[in-house]
Amino acid sequence: MxxxxxxxxxxxxxxxxxxxxxxxxxxxxxxxxxxxxxxxxxxxxxxxxxxxxxxxxxxxxxxxxxxxHLVQKFLDIQNKVRLIREEALRASDEKRMPDVQGILRISDEILEEL
Structure with missing residues (x-):
């Protein structure tokens, strides 16, 4: 860093x-x-x-x-939320799109709050 x-x-x-x-x-x-x-x-x-x-x-x-270790915990959480977001995008198909959009929205909210 x-x-x-x-x-x-x-x-x-x-x-x-x-x-x-x-x-x-x-x-x-x-x-x-x-x-x-x-x-x-x-x-x-x-x-x-x-x-x-x-x-x-x-x-x-x-x-x-x-x-x-607060900074390290913060960076770890930030990284994990980004990974969740990436996984949701990879797993998206038409049937799951509403769920994926919900996951993406929540992930974005968490990242914004961090």
Whole structure:
């Protein structure tokens, strides 16, 4: 998985466990693609301080994932729903089309909610 995607997923799932200050900085650097220098100037701290904070947050978010596995469970569920959708499409014939359409609709709703 691409590093940026993983970081944003970890932040989506565990970001609330960071302090408000950590959330702001991490969101600016990772999600809003601001440089450490830009955030440092905005916050009135050193670029190195921002860099260290982001690294600590990354480590902390990874530790939460190692313990709770919420991101992995989310990705597994997402993948399984896609597989259900693919199987329903393969199994569709005219007799089963109403059932298949129901399965596809439910699968799409689940994927949208995830």
């Amino acid at each position: 691409e590093k940026f995607v993983r970081q944003t997923l970890l932040f989506d799932f565990y970001g609330e466990l960071l302090t408000e200050h950590q959330q702001r900085i991490y969101e600016d650097v990772v999600c809003n693609d601001m440089s450490c220098s830009e955030v440092a100037a905005e916050q009135g701290v050193s670029r190195q301080g921002i860099h260290d904070l982001v690294k600590r947050c990354n480590r902390q978010l990874e530790e939460y994932e190692e313990k709770l």
